[in-house]
Amino acid sequence: MSKIKRFFSKKKEEAAFKLKLGGGMGEGHKLNAPKPEAASSSSGSSSRRGRGEVYVPPQRNEISNEARAAAAAALSRIEKKDSRDFNTSLAAVKAQAKRELEAERREKEQLSSAASANSQSSSSSTAGDNKLLACQGVYFRCPLIGEEVLSKQAWKIKIKEFLYQQLEMDRGLTACLIIQNCNPKEKADDCITTLLKYLENLQQHPEEEKFCKIRMSNKIFSDKVRYVEGALDVLQAAGFSELELDNEPYLLWTQEQLEPGLELAGLIEALKNAEPIQLELDRNIKVLLPSQARRVILPDDFYRISPEEIKREQQLRAEAIESSQMLKTKAMRDREEQRNLRMYRYTLIRVKFPNGLYIQGTFNVYEKIADIFEFVQSCLADETLEFNLVSTSDGKFSEEDLDKTLYDCKLIPNILLLFTVPAIPAPVAADVNFLKEELLMLVQSM
Helix, strand or coil, X not given: CCHHHHHHHHHHHHHHHHHHHHHCCCCCCCCCCCCCCHHHXXXXXXXXXXXXXXXXXCCCCCCCHHHHHHHHHHHHHHHHHHCCCHHHHXXXXXXXXXXXXXXHHHHHHHHCHHHHHHHHHHHHHHHHHHHHCCCCCCCEEECCCEEEEECHHHHHHHHHHHHHHHCCCCHHHHHHHHHHHCCCHHHHHHHHHHHHHHHHHHHHCCCCHHXXXXXXXXXXXXXXXXXXXXXXXXXXXXXXXXEEECCXXXXXXXXXXXXXXXXXXXXXXXXXXXXXXCCEECCCCEEECHHHCCCCCCCHHHECCCHHHHHHHHHHHHHHHHHHCCCCCHHHHHHXXXXXXXXXXXXXXXXXXXXXXXXXXXXXXXXXXXXXXXXHHHHECCCCCCCEEEECCCEECCCHHHHCECCCCCCCCEEEEEEEXXXXXXXXXXXXXXXXHHHHCCECCC
């Protein structure tokens, strides 16, 4: 029998089975038709029971309210999961990424906890040292330019700005000052020596062509003049102008281009006599209470060399002493002391008055003892008062000591001097205020 015949034969058998099953279940009726009579119903039911018991499903207990709530919650979760949109998924991805980055960050923090602890301790100690500094730095004045009190680096910038502002009004003389103040000393000295040679040759032989032009590619000119601040301005004021000859840059001199009112002799003299603009050291006066005159910690500006070099030198010296384990001779101690003194450029002087107040000032190590007396005298309410300054180590200064430098007297890097008045007994002086009233306003707040 072919597959097709078998297929239709099977369908016929299934149809006959359904027909036989349907006939035993009674006739059907329309939904809107009247219900059949009870007799027919009873006969029908009896006939069905006659053929066999009809399966009656067992009655189930009603589900509890808790079960209904759990089912509703599960259904809600399924519906919510199926109804997620793109924005929610993106937020979930971002949240997960954030959690992973946070976990990675915590892991890195745990790995570098020791290093970060060391860094924090060093930074906190540095901040503490800054609070304990006896002064915040070394400051200067420049009466030629202004009355501001600034650091040396700030004054270098201000002086440079001031000179370039004056350049158009007086190019020759201002350019000489720019060379001295805006370049390293060695570079400025080499430049001035070369410029003097150019200008003196031109002054002595103005008609010789070789002295009237300068080849800018010349090695000496390039190394010592061309790239020095102010040098080309000096040559411009002297009458030189730039032009190109044979495809090479030259400076060519003519008498007509000389700056009005300026002569070569005057410019040569200005080059010889120009000096760096001098700054005056500001005393940076402070008035301290006894409780504020703590151990002196000096800022880096007081040293000639960098703090790193100081620490390295001290470490090497300590290692050398430890390795040698030998007694030092007086000559060895003197050499080491001189080496220590040369580390400092400035010194901090504190003067203690009988009433317990201190005044503090900054001095150059090469200033004289007399400068300290003048400083103290300028702070007194009665500047005619005769007083003495007594060193806690060397006693009272003599007349011969007044001309000695602080370096000679080894008052470096800081020293405490006692203020005494021969005419006033010590118990009485303890109740006297010797300072000017305006200085009392400088008392440092705690």
